[in-house]
Amino acid sequence: MHLVLFLIFALFALAGAANLLLQKHPINSALSLIVVMSSLAVLYLLLGAEFLAMAQVIVYAGAIMVLFTFVVMLLNEGREEKTWGSHAARVVGFPAVVALLAVLASAILRAGRHYGMVSLSDGITTTQDLSRVLFRDLLLPFELTSVLILIAILGAVALARKDDGNA
Amino acid sequence: MQLWMFVVLSVVKVAVVLVIFLTAVAYTVLLERKLVGRIQNRWGPTRVGPFGLLQPLVDGLKLFLKEDIIPSGVYRPLYLLAPLIALSCSLLSIAVIPFGETMRWHGMRLFVLSDLNIGLLILLSVTSIGVYGIALSGWSSNNKYSLLGSLRASAQMISYELALGLSLVGVVLRAQSLSLTDIVKVQSVHGIASWNVFGGGQIFAFLIYLMAAYAETNRAPFDLPEAETELTGGYHTEYSSMKFAMFFMAEYGNMITVSCVATLLFLGGWTSPFGDLLPPPQNLVVGVLGPIFWFVAKVFAFLFLYIWVRGTLPRFRYDQLMSFGWKFLLPAAMLNIVGTSLVLAFL
Numbered sequence: 001m002h003l004v005l006f007l008i009f010a011l012f013a014l015a016g017a018a019n020l021l022l023q024k025h026p027i028n029s030a031l032s033l034i035v036v037m038s039s040l041a042v043l044y045l046l047l048g049a050e051f052l053a054m055a056q057v058i059v060y061a062g063a064i065m066v067l068f069t070f071v072v073m074l075l076n077e078g079r080e081e082k083t084w085g086s087h088a089a090r091v092v093g094f095p096a097v098v099a100l101l102a103v104l105a106s107a108i109l110r111a112g113r114h115y116g117m118v119s120l121s122d123g124i125t126t127t128q129d130l131s132r133v134l135f136r137d138l139l140l141p142f143e144l145t146s147v148l149i150l151i152a153i154l155g156a157v158a159l160a161r162k163d164d165g166n167a
Numbered sequence: 168m169q170l171w172m173f174v175v176l177s178v179v180k181v182a183v184v185l186v187i188f189l190t191a192v193a194y195t196v197l198l199e200r201k202l203v204g205r206i207q208n209r210w211g212p213t214r215v216g217p218f219g220l221l222q223p224l225v226d227g228l229k230l231f232l233k234e235d236i237i238p239s240g241v242y243r244p245l246y247l248l249a250p251l252i253a254l255s256c257s258l259l260s261i262a263v264i265p266f267g268e269t270m271r272w273h274g275m276r277l278f279v280l281s282d283l284n285i286g287l288l289i290l291l292s293v294t295s296i297g298v299y300g301i302a303l304s305g306w307s308s309n310n311k312y313s314l315l316g317s318l319r320a321s322a323q324m325i326s327y328e329l330a331l332g333l334s335l336v337g338v339v340l341r342a343q344s345l346s347l348t349d350i351v352k353v354q355s356v357h358g359i360a361s362w363n364v365f366g367g368g369q370i371f372a373f374l375i376y377l378m379a380a381y382a383e384t385n386r387a388p389f390d391l392p393e394a395e396t397e398l399t400g401g402y403h404t405e406y407s408s409m410k411f412a413m414f415f416m417a418e419y420g421n422m423i424t425v426s427c428v429a430t431l432l433f434l435g436g437w438t439s440p441f442g443d444l445l446p447p448p449q450n451l452v453v454g455v456l457g458p459i460f461w462f463v464a465k466v467f468a469f470l471f472l473y474i475w476v477r478g479t480l481p482r483f484r485y486d487q488l489m490s491f492g493w494k495f496l497l498p499a500a501m502l503n504i505v506g507t508s509l510v511l512a513f514l
Contacts, residue, residue: 001457018359023291027242027245027306028244031245038296042354050284050285050288051285051288053288054285054288054290054291054292057292057295057296058288058291058295059294060293061294061295062295062296062298063295063325066295066298066299066302066325069299069302069303070302070318070321072307073302073318074318075352124284126282126284127285127345128343150416
């Protein structure tokens with residue numbers, strides 16, 4: 001059952017990613033990205049990470065992608081012309097992608113041998129477990145990350161602020 | 168339990184809940200027309216059936232039989248997809264709402280479609296996906312009023328979603344769980360005295376939730392997205408027939424869901440306001456129907472308040488709406504979290 005669901009949603013994610021690249025209209029690409037994000041959420045759920053799955057939907061598929069679609073809608077870019085890329089992209093790009101994938105795959109496999117793999121199972125990491133780890137064992141890194149995000153927010157506000165001369 | 172039994176029971180439950188939910192949607196529309204009529208010193212619909220009770224049926228028939236016009240300038244795939252997204256998100260959120268005692272039959276909860284650990288988060292995530300229905304409908308209609316209406320609606324929903332989510336944190340802190348059933352159980356002991364809104368000390372959270380929920384469902388006094396005087400119809404200007412009806416149903420469905428959530432989180436869900444003052448009912452029928460009666464009564468009261476507010480308050484201006492959300496509701500919700508945490512930690 002888990003495997004069937006995994007296959008279905010992995011397929012959704014891959015199809016969405018491929019569609020993202022192939023679509024000519026930016027809004028279709030943005031919507032494909034939403035499909036990818038939501039399918040990833042289901043994959044997290046299959047691994048028992050329920051809080052992470054919902055955070056993925058609320059934050060990525062919800063908030064962040066709404067901003068993407070807003071930008072596309074407001075700029076109202078027309079259709080893009082389909083090209084097969086430059087000569088350089090074909091000669092260098094494809095081998096580079098293959099090499100990158102190989103490096104990533106081998107790194108993940110090695111890490112998997114080191115830490116052990118998670119299997120699709122009925123086990124669930126409850127929100128209580130997750131918050132215990134975040135707020136007790138990893139409190140300092142967690143709070144440092146939030147400070148980092150706060151700095152990013154302040155930076156965005158400072159950049160977006162209109163310069164009216166007296167500020 | 169065997170798989171086929173599970174499937175059959177689930178399908179039956181889904182069918183029953185859907186039928187009841189859609190009927191409730193139709194009759195909420197009638198309730199609104201009746202009440203707003205009375206508030207404005209007129210009768211509201213009275214002609215079809217006794218007291219106008221068959222009006223929703225005729226309205227539905229009318230919308231169904233109307234010509235479905237698709238303007239030539241629209242971006243068709245998204246124009247057709249948008250009402251589906253809006254309606255399905257509205258229907259989806261009812262799936263995690265428990266509406267009666269936790270009794271089981273063959274190991275399956277009877278009065279909830281799916282009882283989840285993270286029910287509350289599911290509700291929030293479904294709302295955050297529901298924004299797309301509105302955003303896409305306005306853009307794909309290729310009409311400036313639709314676009315402006317949908318931009319307003321999406322910006323408003325995203326802004327108030329923050330205050331809405333944060334106002335629920337106090338409740339979650341008290342129940343120490345994201346499961347809606349657990350949240351109700353915490354409030355069940357002493358009746359009205361242990362409801363979150365009174366005994367739980369979440370009265371401010373309740374008021375914040377109330378205001379944020381009105382904005383989240385695009386209802387008066389925050390119904391800027393469909394302000395007729397400025398935007399003709401807002402994001403659904405170019406929609407007709409059943410596609411318009413789908414937006415309409417989605418809006419009223421969201422109203423009912425929001426009322427159910429308010430009932431569960433703040434008003435003690437299906438528990439009676441008398442708590443342990445009354446002895447637990449001996450009769451099985453009373454034991455089953457009593458909780459459902461209280462749940463429906465509370466949801467109805469909340470819907471009544473919704474409509475009352477619509478009939479009473481004038482519309483906000485858009486900049487007022489935004490500054491109210493960001494500069495008042497959001498800080499107030501954060502203060503409530505700090506206060507609740509301090510109280511729970513030190514008392």
